[in-house]
Amino acid sequence: MLVARDTVVTIHYTLTNDAGEVLDSSADGEPLAYIHGGGNIIVGLEEALEGKTSGDHVVVAIPAEKAYGEHDDALVQQVPRRAFQSGDDVKAGMRFTAQTEHGPRQVVVTRIAGDMVTVDGNHPLAGQALNFDVQIAEVRAASAEELAHGHVHGAGGHDHG
Ligand SMILES: [Zn+2]
Missing domain, CATH: 2.40.10.330 (Thrombin, subunit H)
Structure with missing residues (x-):
């Protein structure tokens, strides 16, 4: 299945700034699962992952305006x-x-x-270009319940207990 609107995408990722510093990474924890196309992750990363599939390795440099915006x-x-x-x-x-x-x-x-x-009140990463190194672990259709809630259930997602 290809990454498209209303798919649940599970990724391992490393986020670095232009100085090469690691700002965030899933390497030591669970992968990130999100619903694609709903603005749950930054727009530049959604664009880069659109049409990709499980197993794909995506390296992308995202300008500030497609990440957390310019510093205001x-x-x-x-x-x-x-x-x-x-x-x-x-x-x-x-x-x-x-x-x-x-x-x-x-x-x-x-x-x-x-x-x-x-x-x-700016996001801590406002004004910064961000570099993502992403490994797509899984792509599946979101359930009706997940779409209604606006978040992923199960592994890497929300647990209602
Ligand atoms: Zn829920």
């Missing part, structure tokens, strides 16, 4: 320290879920100067 300066904001529940304990590197006009968003504290805290 509008997502970097200054917030008064008193806005944080943890107040005086706020430290650089802390992650919060902030309510924004675009809904809840993960932000990270990047800088603290006096009473002002700088938070960045």
